[in-house]
Amino acid sequence: MKKLISSLASSLLFFVASFSLISAAKSAEYFSIGTGGPTGVYFQVGNAVCKMVAKIQSAEHGRKKGTDKALRCSAPSTGGSTYNIGQIMEGELQFGVAQSDWQYHAYNGSKPDKVKPFKGLRAVFSAHPEPFQIIVGKKSKIKDWNSMKGKKVNIGNPGSGQRGTFEVLMEAHGVDTGFFGGTSELTSSEQSGALCDGKIDAFGYTVGVPNAGVAQSTDGCGAKIIDLQTDAVKKLVADNPFYAWATIPKGTYKTSKKDVTTFGVMASFVTSAKVSDDLVYAVVKAVFENLDDFRKQHPAFANLDPKRMIVDGLSAPLHPGAIKYYKEAGLM
Numbered sequence: 035m036k037k038l039i040s041s042l043a044s045s046l047l048f049f050v051a052s053f054s055l056i057s058a059a060k061s062a063e064y065f066s067i068g069t070g071g072p073t074g075v076y077f078q079v080g081n082a083v084c085k086m087v088a089k090i091q092s093a094e095h096g097r098k099k100g101t102d103k104a105l106r107c108s109a110p111s112t113g114g115s116t117y118n119i120g121q122i123m124e125g126e127l128q129f130g131v132a133q134s135d136w137q138y139h140a141y142n143g144s145k146p147d148k149v150k151p152f153k154g155l156r157a158v159f160s161a162h163p164e165p166f167q168i169i170v171g172k173k174s175k176i177k178d179w180n181s182m183k184g185k186k187v188n189i190g191n192p193g194s195g196q197r198g199t200f201e202v203l204m205e206a207h208g209v210d211t212g213f214f215g216g217t218s219e220l221t222s223s224e225q226s227g228a229l230c231d232g233k234i235d236a237f238g239y240t241v242g243v244p245n246a247g248v249a250q251s252t253d254g255c256g257a258k259i260i261d262l263q264t265d266a267v268k269k270l271v272a273d274n275p276f277y278a279w280a281t282i283p284k285g286t287y288k289t290s291k292k293d294v295t296t297f298g299v300m301a302s303f304v305t306s307a308k309v310s311d312d313l314v315y316a317v318v319k320a321v322f323e324n325l326d327d328f329r330k331q332h333p334a335f336a337n338l339d340p341k342r343m344i345v346d347g348l349s350a351p352l353h354p355g356a357i358k359y360y361k362e363a364g365l366m
């Protein structure tokens with residue numbers, strides 16, 4: 035009898051132990067946000083989102099004594115916009131930051147050679163504006179688009195948004211890489227060093243302002259950002275809803291002696307229709323309920339306006355989990 039009781043007790047113990055293991059496994063949900071290069075602004079967006087998720091989680095868990103599902107967020111550095119969209123489509127990433135032009139083309143399947151068509155792409159919100167910038171070396175003698183002829187230019191790594199946008203810019207001007215004296219595919223964290231070392235004369239970068247990577251070449255070795263107002267750029271802005279004129283204000287960097295005019299896009303936060311409403315809702319709530327704190331995470335986020343964030347630069351449909359929060363919060 036004693037033996038029976040003790041074996042019953044140990045099976046019960048086993049049952050309880052395995053149940054709590056299962057519920058422990060169930061109680062954490064891991065998700066990842068694709069960003070960009072470690073010196074870019076996307077990396078700051080992704081990590082700011084994770085920080086807000088952690089903040090709201092610890093506050094809620096403090097109240098509810100850990101009864102809610104714990105969300106574990108990571109925001110690794112990646113190749114950028116089109117890489118992120120591709121990985122969201124594969125289910126390898128749950129969220130990502132992407133330029134509004136590549137969000138549009140992925141959802142509409144309008145540039146299948148540059149970003150895979152993805153009808154399941156969903157918009158969550160937009161973040162900061164990203165002017166497309168051509169940064170030229172101090173001794174490069176480049177003043178405008180035409181004087182880039184024959185120069186060594188970094189067009190960006192495959193998978194990055196700036197690479198795709200640079201290709202669009204070349205097509206719009208009716209040239210290919212042969213227009214330049216040589217092109218490289220350096221990542222955003224390599225290009226400033228290469229410019230300062232004289233390995234390249236210029237690079238193209240779609241990035242929020244200010245940016246530490248750009249500052250490395252402007253403040254570090256006297257590089258400048260040039261105006262981009264050619265007829266081809268005027269046509270791009272006129273013909274496409276996801277492009278707009280953008281200004282990099284005088285004084286932004288040490289060499290910014292006057293305002294620079296170029297075209298730009300919005301950085302947007304995207305996901306897949308396959309990601310659960312609960313997860314998207316929780317992430318959006320964490321960001322929008324801590325927006326003051328979010329704005330302080332990087333100077334490029336200082337002007338984030340919730341009303342604009344749910345409209346600007348979003349061409350894929352909003353995810354239902356995001357809509358649920360925006361309605362509750364009275365934003366929609």
Ligand code: GLU
Pocket residue numbers: 069070071073074075076077113114115116132133164193194195196222240241242
């Ligand atoms: N716009 C760039 C891209 O799509 C990334 C900029 C950043 O990292 O802030 O690849």
